[in-house]
Amino acid sequence: MDLTTIVILVLTGVLLLLSVIKDRRKTLAALCVAYKGFVRLLPSILAIILVVGLIIGFVPARWIAQVIGKNSGALGVAIASLLGAVLFIPVIIAFPLARSMLDMGAGIMATAAFITTLTMVGFVFLPLEIKELGKRFAVARNALSFLAAVAIAVVIGVIIR
């Protein structure tokens, strides 16, 4: 077990303990929410594990490095952001997927752009967003998310080399 895992587990343990001390029933309710969330996401989690295995096992790393690799530049970022905008998967399983991309030689900029559009641009939610917040707002926000994905990717690319 690496340090990160231990820190996270200890932190969670402390918070849980505090919660129990403060209010037992609320803590029980929290665990109930946790369990429900787990059950709801379980198929996605198992699916992403298989997908990651298949990607690393069967897709030649050369391809990924070529399309969204360090030297793919603007085109790589564009492809990764489009991919992220079209795909629709829960945030929690997006990070393991992102790491498998990095392990395969994807560039850090493309990976960051992928995560950002994956989570911020929601074509699936667009009708609902228009209904709740109006067309102008929804279109403006989604457009902004696209721009943001590219800008965030550039900032990250400049800082992390």
Added chain:
Amino acid sequence: MNEKADAAANGKKRSMRERIRWDYTILFLLIPAFVALVVVFPDKGATARHVAWEYFKEMVMILPAVFVIMGLVSVWVGREFIVRFLGEGSGVKGVVLSFILGSIPMGPLYVAFPLAAVLLKKGAKVANIIIFLSAWACIKLPAELMEFQFLGWKFTLVRYLATLLVVVILSEIMERIFFKEGYALPGERGADGDV
């Protein structure tokens, strides 16, 4: 009002059920595909199996913490809390509050839309609402645990700061260009006409 709430609840339930079915469909298509590929190509299959197992072990280690944090947040930080503090404060304080409040709760983005609508009606700054929704979408406290684990502290921290910077600047520009005179929700505009 009640009818509306019921309809919303039904809509939510239905879409949730649809999603679960999709999840299972994909999973049950993936399992035989995975097994077949591993059997037919033992060489590459060994890598695939090994990688899947390593990721599985890592997930098992971290997921209980992620979901417990998710549960604790949803119980201790209610929706009322968010609405109470958001839309208050202006300038830098408003921006920081929007970003932080957006990144605390868990739940898909569509849960945040009605909240955003309420806040817009209350007269919150459009830029702050965009910041709130952006943070809600891509910086989630429980999900950040996954990011720490899988992508490391450095990537997580840099992405967090980069997102804050970019979203704040872009939403301000967006507001100046498109929402100079504020923003009326579709329903509201009609009501104004009636009056």
